[in-house]
Amino acid sequence: MLDINLEQVYQLFTRSKRNTENIIQTAPLGICVTSPDGYFEMVNSAYCQFYGYTESELIGKHFTQMVSPTYRDRLAALHDEFIQGDSNQELRQEWEVLNKKGEARTIIAEAARIEGDDGLPRKVTFIVDITERKQLEERLKLANERLDQLAHRDELTGLFNRRAGLKRLEEELQRCQRYESTLSVAIFDLDRFKTINDTYGHGIGDDVLKEVTSLVSQTLRTTDIQVRLGGEEFLVIMPQVDIRAAQRAIERVCNAVASTPFTKQQLIVTVSAGIACYVDTSNRCLLDRADNAMYQAKEAGGNGAVTA
Numbered sequence: 287m288l289d290i291n292l293e294q295v296y297q298l299f300t301r302s303k304r305n306t307e308n309i310i311q312t313a314p315l316g317i318c319v320t321s322p323d324g325y326f327e328m329v330n331s332a333y334c335q336f337y338g339y340t341e342s343e344l345i346g347k348h349f350t351q352m353v354s355p356t357y358r359d360r361l362a363a364l365h366d367e368f369i370q371g372d373s374n375q376e377l378r379q380e381w382e383v384l385n386k387k388g389e390a391r392t393i394i395a396e397a398a399r400i401e402g403d404d405g406l407p408r409k410v411t412f413i414v415d416i417t418e419r420k421q422l423e424e425r426l427k428l429a430n431e432r433l434d435q436l437a438h439r440d441e442l443t444g445l446f447n448r449r450a451g452l453k454r455l456e457e458e459l460q461r462c463q464r465y466e467s468t469l470s471v472a473i474f475d476l477d478r479f480k481t482i483n484d485t486y487g488h489g490i491g492d493d494v495l496k497e498v499t500s501l502v503s504q505t506l507r508t509t510d511i512q513v514r515l516g517g518e519e520f521l522v523i524m525p526q527v528d529i530r531a532a533q534r535a536i537e538r539v540c541n542a543v544a545s546t547p548f549t550k551q552q553l554i555v556t557v558s559a560g561i562a563c564y565v566d567t568s569n570r571c572l573l574d575r576a577d578n579a580m581y582q583a584k585e586a587g588g589n590g591a592v593t594a
């Protein structure tokens with residue numbers, strides 16, 4: 287039998303308790319224990335350091351004071367649910383919190399339910415500061431969006447650029463083939479645009495391009511795709527639209543452009559358009575047909591649409 291007296295048991299117990307407390311206090315992640323009604327009963331050094339409060343400033347305070355006001359009610363409700371839950375479930379979630387200086391930080395909090403000395407449940411929360419990681423992710427996301435923008439969008443008008451637009455057309459044509467649906471395209475070009483540049487300068491020419499394409503987008507359906515092919519030449523892809531409907535849409539575009547004065551100079555601009563409808567053939571052939579039709583519209587004096 288083990289020869290151990292009460293004093294030794296007590297010493298062992300005290301040493302073990304001290305070890306546990308030391309581990310908790312020196313742990314690199316923030317740890318807190320909250321009472322069944324959400325008040326701090328224990329906070330470790332990392333927790334205090336992260337939030338910028340001393341231990342005595344936190345003990346006895348309600349834990350929701352550490353989160354931004356938007357989340358307070360939700361978190362208090364979650365705490366209650368967690369404390370009352372039957373299972374030993376764990377809660378892991380990302381939160382926006384506020385430190386003592388009022389700075390917003392992002393944490394991942396993971397919680398576990400334990401039983402306190404009094405037999406009542408307690409919530410132990412472990413927090414990891416992910417603010418820098420979140421900021422980095424945000425910057426990466428913005429940089430990726432910018433890269434995506436540069437790779438697929440035309441800087442001046444914000445429309446799809448030629449490469450991205452032709453890729454979209456290819457995808458739409460494949461959809462037509464697979465589902466035996468239809469599609470129309472229109473190529474349009476501003477009439478005598480060089481005169482605008484020569485008379486008012488390139489800057490005003492740019493403004494005309496931006497305003498015209500914006501008006502065209504508003505005139506078309508949201509499912510239509512407008513592409514800047516280059517210079518003052520544009521492509522409109524109209525999925526599920528037959529040649530008659532396409533003609534009506536593009537005539538509406540021509541009329542809208544011709545009847546709207548553009549830029550502060552109130553310039554009157556017209557467009558010529560060629561329309562072609564998908565028949566089982568290649569992308570290139572469809573665009574060539576629309577392009578030829580557009581030149582016919584130009585030859586007929588501009589400001590109008592011709593179907594291939």
Ligand SMILES: Nc1nc2c(ncn2[C@@H]2O[C@H](COP(=O)(O)OP(=O)(O)OP(=O)(O)O)[C@@H](O)[C@H]2O)c(=O)[nH]1
Binds near residue numbers: 442491495
């Ligand atoms: N401002 C501006 N002008 C551009 C841009 N890209 C092309 N252009 C100009 O567009 C004009 C196109 O001239 P042309 O090809 O002769 O066409 P047009 O004067 O519209 O004549 P038609 O098409 O025959 O009616 C040129 O002056 C180009 O410099 C651009 O991004 N901004």
